[in-house]
Amino acid sequence: MLDALGLTSGQQEVYLALLDGAPATAAELRGRVTVAGVTASLAVLETKGLVSRLPGRPVRYQPARPDMAMEVLVRSQEQALQQVRVLAAGLMERFRAGQKAVSSTEIVETVTTREGTVQRLAQLQRSARHQVSAFDRPPYIGGAGTNDIESELLPTGVRYRCVYDRTGLELPGRPAAIRDLVASGEQARVAAGVPVKMFIADDRIGLISLERSPTSDSALIIHQSSLLDTLIALFEEVWADAVPIRFGPPGTGTGTGAGTARTSARHPADRGTLLGLLAAGLTDEAIARHMGWHPRTAQRRVRELMAELGAQTRFQAGLQAARRGWL
Structure with a gap:
C-alpha cells in the first residue's frame, strides 16, 4: 500500500500497528506485528517523519498525522522525480553524441516477444509530447485492439491521428471503442488496405508490427533516420486519401419501424x-x-x-x- 514511499512490507506493518493502537515501545510492538526487525523499522519510519518519540523512559513511539506526513513524503518523491527528468535531458545529450558514431544497422531494433512489444509500444506513446500518428489494422495483441494509453494521453493534450483499416471495423465492439476515442479528441480516418500496423511518436521514433503470426508478437523500433522519414511520408499520404470517421451518438434513430x-x-x-x-x-x-x-x-x-x-x-x-x- 505504501510501497511508493519506499517502505518495505515490514515497515508498513509496524506503522499500521501504531496507527491502530496506542503509542507503544518497540517491545510492545513486537507483540502486535508478525515481522522481525521492529527496532530497525521504527528507525526508518522516524527518519521519514512517520513516527516520533514521546518523552520519558522506556522510549514510546507514536505515529505522525498521516495527512501531513504523507504530503511531505509525496512532495519529496515529486522533487526526486523532477530531478530524474532533468537528469534524463542531460543523458539524452550524451546519447545523441554517442549515436553519431552508431552504425546504420543500429537505427532499427527488433522486438520478438509479446511482452516486449507491449512494453515498447507503451514507452513510445508515453514519450510523446505532441502527437502520435498510427496505422491500425488486425491482428491485435490480445484480440481486442483497445488502447488504454491513448485514453489517458488525449486529455493531456497529446494529439492522436489514426487511420483504421476497414477490416478492423468489423470486429465486435470496435466501432463503439473508436467512437469513444473520437469523442475524446482522436482524429480518425478509415482506408482500405492500410499497409502496416504502425505508431510514430513526435516524428522521432516509430514502431511497426512484423505480423509474422496472428499474435503479432514481433515488431521493429525505428529511430530517427531516412527510414523513419519514409514511414512518416507514407502515413501522411495514406492520411490524406483516407475518409474521416464520423459517429453520432449510439441509437440516434431509435425507432424500429x-x-x-x-x-x-x-x-x-x-x-x-x-x-x-x-x-x-x-x-x-x-x-x-x-x-x-x-x-x-x-x-x-x-x-x-x-x-x-x-x-x-x-x-x-x-x-x-x-x-x-x-x-
Whole structure:
C-alpha cells in the first residue's frame, strides 16, 4: 500500500500497528506485528517523519498525522522525480553524441516477444509530447485492439491521428471503442488496405508490427533516420486519401419501424452518422445496431443514400460524401 514511499512490507506493518493502537515501545510492538526487525523499522519510519518519540523512559513511539506526513513524503518523491527528468535531458545529450558514431544497422531494433512489444509500444506513446500518428489494422495483441494509453494521453493534450483499416471495423465492439476515442479528441480516418500496423511518436521514433503470426508478437523500433522519414511520408499520404470517421451518438434513430427510421435518417445529423458508418465499412447489421433500426431499414437507407451519391460501393459512397463536404 505504501510501497511508493519506499517502505518495505515490514515497515508498513509496524506503522499500521501504531496507527491502530496506542503509542507503544518497540517491545510492545513486537507483540502486535508478525515481522522481525521492529527496532530497525521504527528507525526508518522516524527518519521519514512517520513516527516520533514521546518523552520519558522506556522510549514510546507514536505515529505522525498521516495527512501531513504523507504530503511531505509525496512532495519529496515529486522533487526526486523532477530531478530524474532533468537528469534524463542531460543523458539524452550524451546519447545523441554517442549515436553519431552508431552504425546504420543500429537505427532499427527488433522486438520478438509479446511482452516486449507491449512494453515498447507503451514507452513510445508515453514519450510523446505532441502527437502520435498510427496505422491500425488486425491482428491485435490480445484480440481486442483497445488502447488504454491513448485514453489517458488525449486529455493531456497529446494529439492522436489514426487511420483504421476497414477490416478492423468489423470486429465486435470496435466501432463503439473508436467512437469513444473520437469523442475524446482522436482524429480518425478509415482506408482500405492500410499497409502496416504502425505508431510514430513526435516524428522521432516509430514502431511497426512484423505480423509474422496472428499474435503479432514481433515488431521493429525505428529511430530517427531516412527510414523513419519514409514511414512518416507514407502515413501522411495514406492520411490524406483516407475518409474521416464520423459517429453520432449510439441509437440516434431509435425507432424500429420503417416510418420512424425514414424520418430520423433524413435528419442532417442522422445522415452524417450513417455516412460515417458507411465510410467506416460497417455492415448493414452493424449499422442497424448502432442506429437502433431494423436490419431491413438499414439496408433500405443504405441503398437510398448510395443512389443519391451515385456510388456503386459503400466505400465509394464515403469518398463521394467526403468530396461533397458531407463528412
